Amino acid sequence: MKIHNALERADQEAFTREPPKTLKGQIGFLLKRMKSAKAVAAELGITADSVNRYRRGARKYPPKEIQQKIDAAVRSRWQPQVRKRRRKQAASTGGITVETRARFCYTAPIGTTDDGRFRRLTVHLPPSYAQRLFDARDAGASDQHMRQIIADVLRLS
Numbered sequence: 700m701k702i703h704n705a706l707e708r709a710d711q712e713a714f715t716r717e718p719p720k721t722l723k724g725q726i727g728f729l730l731k732r733m734k735s736a737k738a739v740a741a742e743l744g745i746t747a748d749s750v751n752r753y754r755r756g757a758r759k760y761p762p763k764e765i766q767q768k769i770d771a772a773v774r775s776r777w778q779p780q781v782r783k784r785r786r787k788q789a790a791s792t793g794g795i796t797v798e799t800r801a802r803f804c805y806t807a808p809i810g811t812t813d814d815g816r817f818r819r820l821t822v823h824l825p826p827s828y829a830q831r832l833f834d835a836r837d838a839g840a841s842d843q844h845m846r847q848i849i850a851d852v853l854r855l856s
Contacts, residue, residue, distance in 0.1 A: 702845040706836055709795070711774055713785040718777040722761065725773045726753045732776050743768045790830035796823050797849055820853070828852050 719725045729739045736747040736754070743750070745765060752758040761769065789795050798821045824832065831848050 702832075702842055702849070703836055706832070707775070710782045710785065711777075713781050714778050715781055716778070718773050722753055722759060722766075722769070723756055725769050726750060728773055729769070729776070730754060739772075742772055786833055790826055790833055792826060793829075794824050794826045795829045795832070796821060797852075798822075799849065799853075801853065822849075822852060824849070824852050 719728050726739070729742070730736060730750070733739050733742065736750040739750045740747040743765060749758065749761075753761065798819065800817050800819055802817050828848060828851070832845060835845050835848060
């Protein structure tokens with residue numbers, strides 16, 4: 700999930716406008732996207748009546764857990780065209796940059812340690828590997844599978 704979340708954060712950095720901040724605005728946006736209070740309620744794990752109360756302003760302060768779910772739902776649906784354009788650019792010409800930690804082992808002289816040491820690496824993924832990473836994410840691949848794609852690039856570097 701770490702790689703999936705990192706790709707999601709990178710998508711959100713491309714936003715040209717901020718998503719709605721008020722509860723009423725967020726619920727209104729979700730209702731417009733999802734077409735019904737029932738669908739929004741199913742997404743958030745609350746009742747359709749609660750969704751309508753938030754929309755009307757009868758209830759202004761949801762529990763913290765519900766507010767986080769609302770924020771996440773709005774951000775995941777905000778500006779899909781901007782996300783699509785950025786993904787297309789990364790997969791065709793730009794590629795993406797990945798920062799990771801890796802353990803390197805060295806041969807060492809007698810009397811010193813040859814234990815591996817963690818090093819921070821910043822590697823630019825070529826467009827073809829960026830496309831593979833996006834395709835894996837869209838297909839619902841596991842974090843381990845996406846790590847393997849990144850590891851392939853590290854082996855080539």
